[in-house]
Amino acid sequence: MSSEIEMSVQTVEAGSAGLVKTQYFTFAESPLEMELDSGEKLGPITIAYESYGRLNDERDNAVLVFHALSGDAHAAGISADPTGISAADTGFGAEAAKGPVDRKKLGWWDNMIGPGKAIDTDKYFVVCSNVIGGCRGSTGPSSINPATDRPYGLSFPVITVRDMVRAQRQLVDHLGVKRILSAVGGSLGGMQALQWAVSYPDMVDSCIPIATAARLSAQGIAFDEVGRQAIMADQHWHAGDYYDKNTPIPGLAVARMLAHITYLSDESMHHKFGRRLRDREKYGYDFSTDFEVESYLRHQGESFIRRFDANSYLFITKAIDYFDLTEGHGGLAVALRAVKSRFLVIAFSSDWLYPPYQSKEIVKALKANGIDVSYCEIPSSYGHDAFLLEEEAQTHMIRGFLKYTARKGR
Amino acid sequence: MSSEIEMSVQTVEAGSAGLVKTQYFTFAESPLEMELDSGEKLGPITIAYESYGRLNDERDNAVLVFHALSGDAHAAGISADPTGISAADTGFGAEAAKGPVDRKKLGWWDNMIGPGKAIDTDKYFVVCSNVIGGCRGSTGPSSINPATDRPYGLSFPVITVRDMVRAQRQLVDHLGVKRILSAVGGSLGGMQALQWAVSYPDMVDSCIPIATAARLSAQGIAFDEVGRQAIMADQHWHAGDYYDKNTPIPGLAVARMLAHITYLSDESMHHKFGRRLRDREKYGYDFSTDFEVESYLRHQGESFIRRFDANSYLFITKAIDYFDLTEGHGGLAVALRAVKSRFLVIAFSSDWLYPPYQSKEIVKALKANGIDVSYCEIPSSYGHDAFLLEEEAQTHMIRGFLKYTARKGR
Numbered sequence: 001m002s003s004e005i006e007m008s009v010q011t012v013e014a015g016s017a018g019l020v021k022t023q024y025f026t027f028a029e030s031p032l033e034m035e036l037d038s039g040e041k042l043g044p045i046t047i048a049y050e051s052y053g054r055l056n057d058e059r060d061n062a063v064l065v066f067h068a069l070s071g072d073a074h075a076a077g078i079s080a081d082p083t084g085i086s087a088a089d090t091g092f093g094a095e096a097a098k099g100p101v102d103r104k105k106l107g108w109w110d111n112m113i114g115p116g117k118a119i120d121t122d123k124y125f126v127v128c129s130n131v132i133g134g135c136r137g138s139t140g141p142s143s144i145n146p147a148t149d150r151p152y153g154l155s156f157p158v159i160t161v162r163d164m165v166r167a168q169r170q171l172v173d174h175l176g177v178k179r180i181l182s183a184v185g186g187s188l189g190g191m192q193a194l195q196w197a198v199s200y201p202d203m204v205d206s207c208i209p210i211a212t213a214a215r216l217s218a219q220g221i222a223f224d225e226v227g228r229q230a231i232m233a234d235q236h237w238h239a240g241d242y243y244d245k246n247t248p249i250p251g252l253a254v255a256r257m258l259a260h261i262t263y264l265s266d267e268s269m270h271h272k273f274g275r276r277l278r279d280r281e282k283y284g285y286d287f288s289t290d291f292e293v294e295s296y297l298r299h300q301g302e303s304f305i306r307r308f309d310a311n312s313y314l315f316i317t318k319a320i321d322y323f324d325l326t327e328g329h330g331g332l333a334v335a336l337r338a339v340k341s342r343f344l345v346i347a348f349s350s351d352w353l354y355p356p357y358q359s360k361e362i363v364k365a366l367k368a369n370g371i372d373v374s375y376c377e378i379p380s381s382y383g384h385d386a387f388l389l390e391e392e393a394q395t396h397m398i399r400g401f402l403k404y405t406a407r408k409g410r
Numbered sequence: 411m412s413s414e415i416e417m418s419v420q421t422v423e424a425g426s427a428g429l430v431k432t433q434y435f436t437f438a439e440s441p442l443e444m445e446l447d448s449g450e451k452l453g454p455i456t457i458a459y460e461s462y463g464r465l466n467d468e469r470d471n472a473v474l475v476f477h478a479l480s481g482d483a484h485a486a487g488i489s490a491d492p493t494g495i496s497a498a499d500t501g502f503g504a505e506a507a508k509g510p511v512d513r514k515k516l517g518w519w520d521n522m523i524g525p526g527k528a529i530d531t532d533k534y535f536v537v538c539s540n541v542i543g544g545c546r547g548s549t550g551p552s553s554i555n556p557a558t559d560r561p562y563g564l565s566f567p568v569i570t571v572r573d574m575v576r577a578q579r580q581l582v583d584h585l586g587v588k589r590i591l592s593a594v595g596g597s598l599g600g601m602q603a604l605q606w607a608v609s610y611p612d613m614v615d616s617c618i619p620i621a622t623a624a625r626l627s628a629q630g631i632a633f634d635e636v637g638r639q640a641i642m643a644d645q646h647w648h649a650g651d652y653y654d655k656n657t658p659i660p661g662l663a664v665a666r667m668l669a670h671i672t673y674l675s676d677e678s679m680h681h682k683f684g685r686r687l688r689d690r691e692k693y694g695y696d697f698s699t700d701f702e703v704e705s706y707l708r709h710q711g712e713s714f715i716r717r718f719d720a721n722s723y724l725f726i727t728k729a730i731d732y733f734d735l736t737e738g739h740g741g742l743a744v745a746l747r748a749v750k751s752r753f754l755v756i757a758f759s760s761d762w763l764y765p766p767y768q769s770k771e772i773v774k775a776l777k778a779n780g781i782d783v784s785y786c787e788i789p790s791s792y793g794h795d796a797f798l799l800e801e802e803a804q805t806h807m808i809r810g811f812l813k814y815t816a817r818k819g820r
Contacts, residue, residue, distance in 0.1 A: 038695035158695040218679035218703045219671065225704045226667045228697065229711075233660030235645040250643030257636045258668055261629065266765070269628035275734060283732055285448035285568040287638065287724060291731070293628045294635045301639075314697060321701070322693055324685060352762070355676070 017052040017077030017107070017114045017121050022137055024048055027170045030146075034166060040157035044146065047171050048073045048137025049129035052113060053121035059178040060205075063119055063402070064168070065109065065128040066185030066192035069259070069316055070308060072136035075128035076113035076121070079105040111391040118395035119402065124181060129171055131164045131192075133316050135309035138167075142243060142309045153311060154240035161188070161323045165195045179203060182402055183341075186210035186387030187354065188316070191323045194362070198325060201340040206405040208398060210346040211387040213358035214332050214365070215324035220353060223262055224317040227255035231310045240311050252310040253301030260300045265350040265383030269293060332365035339366070340410060343373040344401040346394065348386035374401065427462040427487030427517070427524045427531050432547055434458055437580045440556075444576060450567035454556065457581050458483045458547025459539035462523060463531035469588040470615075473529055473812070474578070475519065475538040476595030476602035479669070479726055480718060482546035485538035486523035486531070489515040521801045528805035529812065534591060539581055541574045541602075543726050545719035548577075552653060552719045563721060564650035571598070571733045575605045589615060592812055593751075596620040596797030597764065598726070601733045604772070608735060611750040616815040618808060620756040621797040623768035624742050624775070625734035630763060633672055634727040637665030641720045650721050662720040663711030670710045675760040675793030679703060742775035749776070750820060753783040754811040756804065758796035784811065 026046045028034040033043030050073045055062060065075050113119045113126055130138035133156070141156035148155075172180070183193040183204050190212025197207040216224075234251025236242055264272075273293035277283070280290070289295045329335040343366055347359035356377045366373040378393045380386040387394070436456045438444040443453030460483045465472065475485050523529045523536055540548035543566070551566035558565075582590070593603040593614050600622025607617040626634075644661025646652055674682075683703035687693070690700070699705045739745040753776055757769035766787045776783040788803045790796040797804070 038693075040695075154697070158693075158697075215685060217676060218683040218685065218701070219674075219676045221685070221701050222667075222671045222679065222703050222707055225701075225707060226664060226671065229660075229667060229708070230640055230643075230664045232697070233640075233664055234643070250639075254636060254640045254643055254664065257632075257639060261632045261636065264629075266627060266629045266762070269632065273628040275625060275628065275631070283448075285450075287564070287568075287642070287728065291628070291631050291635075293632050297632055297635060298639075318697065352676070 015114045015116055016110070019080040020050050020052065020074070020077035020107070021080045022048050022050050022073050024137065025171050025174050027174070034163075034170075036157050036163045037160040038158055042132070042139070042157055042159075045132060045139045045167055045170075046137070046143070047129045047132070047139075047167060049127060049171060050074055050076070050107075051175070052076050052126040053124050055125040055176060059176055060181065061124050061406070062172070062175075062177040062180050063124040063126045064172070064180055064183045064193075064196065065113065065119065065126055066183070066189035067108065067128060067131070068185070068187035068189050069320065070304070071108050071189070072134070073128050073130045073138075074107045075109045076107035076126070077110065079107075109388070112394060112398070118398040119184065120399070123406070124402065125177070127172070127175065127177075129168055131188075131316065131319075132167045133159045133164070133312060133319060135312035140309065141240065141311035141315055151243040153243065156311070156315065158318055159315060160319050161191045161195050162199065164319065165192055165199055168192070168196075169200065179205060181405060182206040182208055184208040184210070184398070185212075187212055187384065188320050190354075191320065194325060195323075197339050197341045197343075198336065201338045204341045205410040206342040206344070206401065208344045208346065208401065209359070209362065210394070211348055211351050211354045211359075211384055213354050214335070214362050215326060216321055217358070221321045223258065223353075224321050227258055228314050228317060230254040230258070231313060234310075237310065240314075242310075247305075248310045249305045252305050252308065252313060253298075255313060256304040256308075257297045257301045260297060262353045263384045265352065265381055267350055267381040268383055268385075271381065272296075332361060333368040336365050336369055336371070339369065339371060341371075342405055342410060343371060344397060345373060345375045346387070346397060347375075347377045348380045348382065348384070348390065349377055350381050351384045351386060353384040425524045425526055426520070429490040430460050430462065430484070430487035430517070431490045432458050432460050432483050434547065435581050435584050437584070444573075444580075446567050446573045447570040448568055452542070452549070452567055452569075455542060455549045455577055455580075456547070456553070457539050457542070457549075457577060459537060459581060460484055460486070460517075461538075461585070462486050462536040463534050465535040465586060469586055471534050471591050471816070472582070472585075472587040472589070473534045473536045473592045473594060474582070474590055474603075474606065475523065475529065475536055476593070476599035477518065477538060477541070478595070478597035478599050479730065480714070481518050481599070482544070483538050483540045483548075484517045485519045486517035486536065487520065489517075519798065522804060522808070528808040529594065530809070533816070534812065535587070537582070537585065537587075539578055541598075541726065541729075542577045543569045543574070543722060543729060545722035550719065551650065551721035551725055561653040563653065566721070566725065568728055569725060570729050571601045571605050572609065574729065575602055575609050578602070578606075579610065589613060591815060592616040592618055594618040594620070594808070595622075597622055597794065598730055601730070604735060605733075607749050607751045607753075608746065611748045614751045615820040616752040616754070616811065618754045618756065618811065619769070619772065620804070621758055621761050621764045621769075621794055623764050624745070624772050625736060626731055627768070631731045633668065633763075634731050637668055638724050638727060640664040640668070641723060644720075647720065650724075652720075657715075658720045659715045662715050662718065662723060663708075665723060666714040666718075667707045667711045670707060672763045673794045675762065675791055677760055677791040678793055678795075681791065682706075742771060743778040746775050746779055746781070749779065749781060751781070752815055752820060753781060754807060755783060755785045756797070756807060757785075757787045758790045758792065758794070758800065759787055760791050761794045761796060763794040
């Protein structure tokens with residue numbers, strides 16, 4: 001085992017956060033369970049997290065990175081976990097880059113986090129944790145409910161993005177972090193970043209919401225709901241109580257295939273696949289795989305079911321649907337009134353799941369409150385996936401923004 | 411029963427094609443089975459059709475109307491069929507208009523077809539038939555295979571849009587039609603219209619492809635494939651052999667819900683539903699229906715399963731995926747070289763399933779062949795559904811175009 005790690009070390013490239021291990025922090029043990037937005041209580045709670053770089057003496061150089069729907073704590077470096085909790089494909093459908101390293105063990109945002117990279121681990125103490133409700137080490141529906149000694153299943157309480165952030169706050173305090181230099185994330189990760197700026201305005205110096213929205217659109221809710229229906233229609237779902245039985249694999253695969261289309265763009269799919277056939281010269285006139293795009297989607301579905309829990313898919317999509325910063329306020333500008341962070345808002349031209357107009361709504365509401373905000377719409381054909389792929393443009397923006405924040409403070 | 415029809419007659423509005431009955435035409439009986447693109451043979455073939463207006467003495471005033479994925483032969487007027495083969499919701503997600511008539515029995519394009527309407531039944535002999543492979547009266551996978559005396563199921567041959575058109579040609583000859591004044595349809599209907607102009611250039615005076623494409627995009631194929639996977643993942647699908655058992659209802663409902671999202675637009679969903687909750691003031695923190703858009707989609711799924719066969723969904727989506735006018739030619743301009751019809755090509759600004767750029771490709775290729783073509787991109791927020799809803803703009807275009815064609819000939 002030690003020689004295995006040594007071998008891996010030899011392949012670590014310059015700019016890599018190196019060999020990393022996922023850590024675990026448990027809190028909210030009885031009788032101190034955490035109260036949730038729903039009114040229910042949850043505890044104990046374990047959070048899986050990784051950190052890269054070192055917390056400085058002022059304890060104010062922390063950058064919190066948040067993952068998207070299917071991501072996890074392993075954001076950067078090479079996982080030292082031989083069972084490989086993380087995979088290069090955790091973050092949406094980004095293709096694993098090719099190289100000498102086992103890319104399956106590379107963090108989902110390794111191209112952005114590391115020594116000298118956009119989020120520079122020589123300068124910042126970078127923390128990424130798996131959301132509660134997830135299935136990648138943090139407490140979620142597949143965790144054992146201590147009250148019953150069985151997996152929670154659907155008895156797990158429905159959680160919100162605010163609940164995810166509440167739990168993260170406990171972790172951050174545990175790590176001794178005093179100030180958040182920046183809260184950064186794409187998609188659901190961007191929602192968490194926004195929520196941090198709203199929930200803890202006095203703690204967060206800057207915020208970088210990427211390819212996200214202050215509230216999910218009706219179309220977004222609709223796609224999520226179809227994915228959930230696909231899972232719940234699966235004969236093996238058993239109202240979420242499947243952990244000692246067969247799992248709802250086909251339903252989850254369908255949900256993932258559908259979601260995956262929404263992460264790409266018409267243009268990127270045209271360039272990537274067009275109407276090319278898979279392993280055949282002519283149409284097969286059957287219902288096996290004719291087109292490359294079909295084969296690709298099936299592969300996406302199949303690889304996803306090996307690493308993701310169907311119930312977590314239900315709970316996390318529900319949290320995304322519920323996310324609405326304007327809730328209980330008149331509008332977004334009112335909702336963002338207490339925010340004190342500096343903002344860099346990033347959107348991608350071909351992202352139709354979280355279209356640029358939604359980012360512009362955030363920018364407008366921030367400006368209405370006199371907040372220092374930069375907006376960048378990066379031209380890209382990659383669709384929503386662009387936040388995982390557009391390394392150069394994002395590096396340029398984020399590196400400068402973090403440096404400026406580190407120098408100027410809030 | 412006669413009084414029931416009388417009552418219906420009283421409610422027939424001016425401009426209605428009146429009470430109509432679906433007719434049936436059977437051909438390709440042994441040993442004269444029809445040869446298909448796949449090389450397989452199919453027979454006997456029954457086509458369900460309706461006609462409105464009268465064929466003139468020159469037999470050259472026929473307008474062929476083609477339906478989309480889930481449509482049927484009942485395009486106009488009020489169905490006299492008490493079992494109600496047709497329904498107002500057959501054509502995608504168009505809302506049934508409100509009025510004194512039982513809209514459930516109104517044809518799917520009743521707003522466009524009737525006396526004095528865009529496709530004027532006082533002038534034209536309008537024919538609409540259910541596609542082969544379908545489940546609304548024409549021979550399809552749910553029909554009895556005479557060789558086995560059992561439903562075809564997956565032993566039904568995979569058909570193409572060209573096969574659908576081949577079968578329609580038999581019907582048109584049977585009806586004594588000599589010339590097609592116009593071939594008109596939206597979505598899959600537009601593909602059939604295009605195929606008519608290509609397959610029978612000497613017979614078709616004009617062609618009106620609406621909200622369609624010369625070949626489906628990779629994104630379109632992807633959505634279709636996810637719908638098929640949802641059906642085939644259903645425990646009750648039984649490789650298509652379910653007709654004497656439970657039917658794959660949840661899988662088909664999921665496929666429909668997904669497809670339905672692609673028929674609308676982000677904008678129309680925002681206006682129609684936004685983030686409004688359904689029958690509750692606050693989030694339910696469970697997996698029942700929170701949002702109106704969820705309730706609407708579930709309703710769409712539920713009403714669809716009552717009138718559509720899951721196997722037909724597989725076969726028709728496959729025909730759509732296979733449709734590619736350029737196949738076997740170098741490009742679209744070459745593929746359209748033999749075409750002689752005049753064209754009116756219509757697209758809708760917010761249609762992202764068959765985006766306007768795909769219509770423009772058709773226009774460009776026609777122009778390259780010196781074909782007389784008008785192109786109209788109608789501003790609309792309805793998405794792909796617009797071809798069923800944008801009555802006024804389409805009426806204006808189509809009425810004039812048909813009149814001009816009737817006067818000038820090809």
